[in-house]
Amino acid sequence: MDSDTLQVFQSELTCSICMNCFLDPVTIDCGHSFCRPCLSLCWEESQTPRSCPECREIPEWSDFKTNIALKRLASLARQARADHDHSSEEQICVTHQEAKGLFCEADQTLLCGPCSERPEHAAHSHSPIHRAAEESREKLVKRMRTLWKLREEMKISLNQEANKTQSFENYVALRKAMITVQYQRIPLLLHEDEKMHLEALEQEAKEICQQLKGSVFTMTEQAESMRERYRELTEMCHKPDMELLQVRKEDPSSERETVF
Ligand SMILES: [Zn+2]
Numbered sequence: 001m002d003s004d005t006l007q008v009f010q011s012e013l014t015c016s017i018c019m020n021c022f023l024d025p026v027t028i029d030c031g032h033s034f035c036r037p038c039l040s041l042c043w044e045e046s047q048t049p050r051s052c053p054e055c056r057e058i059p060e061w062s063d064f065k066t067n068i069a070l071k072r073l074a075s076l077a078r079q080a081r082a083d084h085d086h087s088s089e090e091q092i093c094v095t096h097q098e099a100k101g102l103f104c105e106a107d108q109t110l111l112c113g114p115c116s117e118r119p120e121h122a123a124h125s126h127s128p129i130h131r132a133a134e135e136s137r138e139k140l141v142k143r144m145r146t147l148w149k150l151r152e153e154m155k156i157s158l159n160q161e162a163n164k165t166q167s168f169e170n171y172v173a174l175r176k177a178m179i180t181v182q183y184q185r186i187p188l189l190l191h192e193d194e195k196m197h198l199e200a201l202e203q204e205a206k207e208i209c210q211q212l213k214g215s216v217f218t219m220t221e222q223a224e225s226m227r228e229r230y231r232e233l234t235e236m237c238h239k240p241d242m243e244l245l246q247v248r249k250e251d252p253s254s255e256r257e258t259v260f
């Protein structure tokens with residue numbers, strides 16, 4: 001592919017939110033496509049109703065399927081870009097003077113052909129850099145989906161908890177009004193009791209409210225850190241092949257099976 005065609009090809013497969021090649025692309029009602037993570041984060045942050053970031057049309061659905069054709073084309077575009085940039089990024093094996101074109105999953109290193117045939121690698125699976133990077137992206141995307149789902153569930157519980165706090169506060173206000181009304185019917189002499197009664201109620205209510213607010217606070221923080229993790233993973237996926245594989249090499253936490 002000559003570089004003009006490559007440019008056209010790539011611009012058609014560029015997400016207008018992140019300006020990178022599509023990652024887990026979805027096509028919304030108006031026909032415009034975006035990376036799923038970019039759209040999720042963009043909608044999460046906007047105060048207005050969910051509309052297309054390009055034409056502002058409001059989609060009826062929000063449960064989008066991955067556009068598989070676009071996803072394959074985006075992978076090809078990344079491959080073309082990698083081939084194009086290859087010379088600058090390519091690493092040469094000192095022993096064999098050959099390009100290190102294979103990625104060893106087990107050792108998380110790059111190898112040249114002859115190196116990959118050495119006995120210590122006999123039991124490993126080695127794949128070309130681009131394929132290894134795409135597989136790594138695919139795994140990250142899966143984890144991100146789980147993470148986002150957990151976050152959505154967390155937001156629902158958070159809303160419920162916030163509602164609970166609100167109804168509890170309403171209930172306390174009502175109880176106070178009832179106590180005052182009750183004491184209005186009895187002799188003035190007992191009004192010291194009313195004060196004590198109200199104070200006891202207030203004290204108890206304060207403790208419960210603090211507990212409720214504490215749990216709302218913790219959940220808000222958790223939802224927040226889940227979103228940050230999601231953003232980090234999105235950025236990681238958008239990195240060039242070599243960098244993505246190197247990130248995995250340097251960051252052992254990315255190998256953990258858990259989502260955070
Ligand atoms: Zn994007």
Ligand SMILES: [Zn+2]
Pocket residue numbers: 030031032052053054055056057
């Ligand atoms: Zn649109």
Ligand SMILES: [Zn+2]
Pocket residue numbers: 093094095096097098111112113114115116
């Ligand atoms: Zn070698």
Ligand SMILES: [Zn+2]
Pocket residue numbers: 104105106107120121122124125126
């Ligand atoms: Zn190996």
